[in-house]
Amino acid sequence: MDRWLCAALIGYALTFTFSKPMTIQQWLLLTTLVAVLSWRRFGIRRYTSVLGCILCGIAWGSGNAYLHQITLITGDNMGKTVPLMMTVTEISQTQPDFWRIQGTVKSIQNQRLSIPATVRLSWYEPPTQISPPQAGTTWQFQARLKAPQGVRNDGGFLYHRYLTGQKIHALGSIRSGSFVAGEPNYRQRVYNRLAAFEKNLSQFGILQALTLGERQALSAEQWQTYQRTGLAHLIAISGLHLTLVAAGVLWLSRKAMRYYARSRSRRETTNSWVWATCIALTVTFFYAGLAGFATATIRAFVMFSVVIIHKYFALHTPSSRVLLRAVAVVILAHPLAPLQSGFWLSVVAVATILLMNWRWPIIQGRWRGVRALWRLELTLTFAMWPLTAMWFGGLPILAPLTNLVVVPIVTFWVLPLSLLGLFSLVVNAETISLWLFRIAELPLSYAEPILSYLANSSWQWLPAHLTGPIISLVVLVLTWVWPWHWRYKISCIAVFCLGLVIRYQLHQYDTQVKFHILDVDQGSAIVIAQADEAVIVDTGANWELGGNMAERVILPFLQQHHLTPVYAFVSHTDNDHQGGVATIAARFPALRWFGSGHGLPCVAGQTGQWRRVAWQVLHPRRVTNNEHNDDSCVLKFMIGESSVLVPGDITKRAERSLLAHIAPVQADILVLAHHGSNSSSENYFLQAVSPYFAIASRGRNNAYGMVAEQVKQRLEALSIRLVDTARGGQITVTFDQQKWWIDQPWAGTNRAWFDADN
Template sequence: MRTWMLALAAGLVLPRFLPALPSVWILCVLGVLGGLLLSRRRWASSGLLLLGFAWACWQCQSAIDDRLPVSQDGRTYWIQGTVSGLPTSTGDVVRFELEDIESRHAGLPSKVRLSWYGGPQVRAGERWRLAARLKRPRGLVNPHAFDYEAWLLARRIGATGSVKAGERLFAPHSVNSWRDRLRLRLMEVSASGRQGAVAALVVGDDSGLSREDWQVLQDTGTVHLMVISGQHIGMLAGLLYGLVALAARWGFWPSRWPWLPCACALALAGALSYGWLAGFDVPVRRACLMVAVVLLWRLRFRHLGVWQPLLLALNGVLLVDPLVSLLPGFWLSFGAVAVLALAFSGRLGRWKWWATLTRAQWAASLGLLPLLLTLGLPVSASGPLANLIAVPWVSLTVPFALLGTLLLPLGAIGETLLWLVGTSLALLFELLFAMATWQPAWLAVGIPIWALLMIGLGVLLMLLPSGVPVRALGLVLLAPLVYPPYSEVAEGRAQVSVLDVGQGLSVLVRTREHALLYDAGPRQGDFDTGERVVFPSLRSLGVKRLDILLLSHADNDHSGGAQAIRRLLPVARTVSGEPQRHATDLNAKPCENGAEWRWNGVRFSLWQWQAARESNQTSCVLLVEANGERVLLTGDIDQAAEQALLLSGQDVKAQWLLLPHHGSRSSSSEQFLRAVEPSAALISRSLHNAFGHPHPAVTARLEASAIDVYDTALHGAIRIDLGDFSVAEIQRAERRFWREK
């Protein structure tokens, strides 16, 4: 039975690792073959593997087919739909999901995610008629960055877009509308400034937590505590089960009612009620199913051991929705349960409560380490200690938060309870902040597969019982954590990485011992590209400090993320084409026209038009040369600045040219392209941007000159090994079935 369940689970998760999905006729053949093999007991495991694979691929393909067609990408439509989930408001931006889509245009997806800048208040359950510009699901693609496209597909969102205009058709009339009203009520109570945290624990809405709160939770490895997950659902179910068990032990439970079935039924009812309150999102559905399986195991099948219910829950979750394997939370939740089962199974004797709690935190922190590294998630050094304190703290807080919410109709009683809950959470955040300041999270360098397997084996050995002879070898196998293996840049060479930051620019230039960042990407509302995209990419590439942060000029699309980079990374020096326009805490120095220096045999030189009359013209231009191969980074200079650069006498010939001003009509003149003579042009921009970059006239010039084009909107991040005279590497070449080509 265990072998069969393992085979089925393997088939259900296998599509997650495919570069492309098989065709429909291949899936039909595999399904029929799996059914035939299933009829023979000897080949039943292979049959379940094929059936699970075919089912998961079919589900994935159906979600992909529900995306916005390519022919309708970037167009504006009038659509009608119902607001699902809980809308969030940040500044003047309202974000929400719309489902049950109706439109006179055929082929639109059944669910979309929209942003409304300056829009009115939107409530869950409302029906709206909207004019929305829709785009196919697409995300930024950088080394070891968050995969937004996978997240959208897992939620079966077929398009994203922005609202231009709209009107409300019907008032809220769904369960979500009730949750939305409850969320608003919770945000109005006095909770020592922690109303957002209370709402996160009660209704699963984390939009009330600030960016600083999330940073603290990430640095201390306690993000899971503020997102309703298996821990919260399981804790409430365990509490209700324990209350019945204690009442039965102390003689308070009616003898005519068998306590065990009643305890399991009450625990399941509590878990489902909490899940309903939290909106039955993907993690909540997964947690409720796991609790149901565990309770069933406790009621009837305890003799089968702990692994059977875990495998049953795993297969149940994957059969209901195979797309959950695209989410990191799926792997972390089941991984945590598996690690705890391994750490506590097969041990003799009884554990004291404090020893059990300590061992659980140690095992979970160590056991999840390989998964965190594989998924490219931060690893918290203070996590074991923080969780040792925070897990019981939050576990004791949640029941009072739910009780206070239940008693809100009574006025002062419910509000007083929630004030106590808010005060408790405020104290917890103060403690977590101190831990985060002492030891922030560590984002590992991109570790190769062989090293990850080595670390995984080492962790597995260390989790084995102490009597196992080879257990000590686990410490040796963790060596890649101390000395991470990553390729260093050779002497006399430079590695140039044009990061995918949307409509903006950020380029990393690394030599063997030095690093320079040319621009830091945009900051748009609460989304700081410097913090969310550029910094993780720098760390994954092994950059621990910047020798120079060079900002071409002060426009937001080039310098918006600069403050985040200064906050998160040591920066020796900041240089800008417009130092006077930056915040004083950046301490930016002016671009020195004609400045030159060498790092590890690589030559760098700066140029700036001294007669510039407006911001784009002041862009600080950087030329990098390694072993005779050059790249010219031009910021946002226009044709007048290009002409001034040519008249300055600078040698501008370069194999690689970053197109000025993202390829706008006012730049990249024919004379400038002839003078530079690039073999390839680099464009940093977002797809379907409002500025029309790159302009068709510029594209025509590039085609006429037979210049190859590398475009972050089409190719993702671009890497050039300067000095090797090789072709560029593009991030989207690493194929995933859910990723746009």
């Protein structure tokens, strides 16, 4: 059976390499091929079952991908405000000026959808006279829908993959809304009662995350502290928590059943193991329900159930096969789980533990429990190094030590008392509940200053860009955990370190110039790179509710490519161009700035040379703070015989001024002014620039209609090709010694179906 299961999982994995889901016709063709190959005359009937299982895996993976794509809301409903009826399924995330609401939509514009879609809506500055929508209730919204997309850049978080893994079919912003019907569900009611304790508990956010799986009460500082100390897995209901609850309930249940079966007649008629496992499964199921049946809890519950079933039927199966079967059941329950980081973290963690139990001797002697736990934490940290470097941007060096200390505290103190406090709250014993929660948070409060110090210490955080390519890390980890002689492990580490040194030296002598137009939604950010240095032009937007594109995109991009910026230009003072200035200036204090009141003014006539790149300012012709669109700093970059024109947000008036003063605007590549607005890019200006390519830096779901249809028509009439960050993400122009070319590394046309441009 396991051979067939492996074949099915291989077929399922293949579907994640498809550029688009298989059609019914393709699937029937493949089925016919398998049937023909199974004919006796071909002599491969013994392999027919394996081929059939591979086909079943392909059908399952491709079928779920096809189902997700046809559920996406498209067409006339996108990009405009429409009425929709939503049943709220998740607890709304609320801030003073922002609500995020998620639920299922069955009708749009009074038209019923054939398949209900999951939609995530944002309500900015909601009215104060209504309460946030409660999970379980139905609301009527006027909302502007948009495609479930996010920015796509090297080193950044791929939001569109996260949305696909969560089966979210559309995003949107609410204009107005009203309650229709329904009552809050049980989880929402428990959440509301627990929220009353927020002012009485200093660690309320962590306790709420442990009991209900809701992390919205966590501050940004708390989340960063736990992430940078390797403890982030403790503040979300995951396999660890579910396993602890199950183990505790099993132990208590068996003790209770043994007490119940003290008489001989009861012992003969009562199977304590069966009753204990049934109780444990029931309790863990309700615990997963309190967490909203999140993917992590479903995954953990399924794995626990598979283990219990093997125990119940006395199936003497190797642990590796139990893991294989558990993974298969998880994929059946949640087909898109591999698109979520938690799935791989769980699988790698369990596989590492199994490998340790299989090959490594049991620790004996004094302090064997502590030594075994230390070995486990050290091995898990090392095994997950590639994944944490890829998804979290670095590795906390002290993670084994912090886990060795904090995990037992959470396991035997915080989690049990928190669950008892939640149970007391459910049975209306609020006083006892608050008392238990206060006792539960004590060790967390004492540990918080130490954890904050470690999180803010740069010496204990190893950034991803210093650890080498992810593939090299995977090879290094595999060679270290593989059971062979230590001299081979030392040799592999030496080769790995030597490779990093050689790679670093080659990077220093790289002569290629790369012009990266980053995808920062509705805004502008450009990074010009050669070797390990860079020039930045504009910094994207920031948001009133916190965060900016510099944190989300530019800094991760610079880290990914090992770049240190030496110059930075800010074209003008609009938020979508200068929003990340403070963040970048704080990170690189030696950076030299030009324009918009930052550093030197940006005025026509300025020139400079940086490595192979010569730059020239063409506009404005007088010193200003670049406060208006027509005062934007217009830059021309020359790389050998090639050139790029970056005109900021100038309008037709400034374009005419440039031509009137005979500015050298001709360029091979033009970054469209004002993100492609019809207020710019007049026909005669495009003729004067005469570019081969025009690049639009704009948001996929922008409300301004950019790129304007008139601009597209003018570009087409002049045979100028348009490349768009909203369709495919980051754009990279590479200038070699003799030629240049344009590439979009994250474009959906070059990648798997889940990276498609919706």
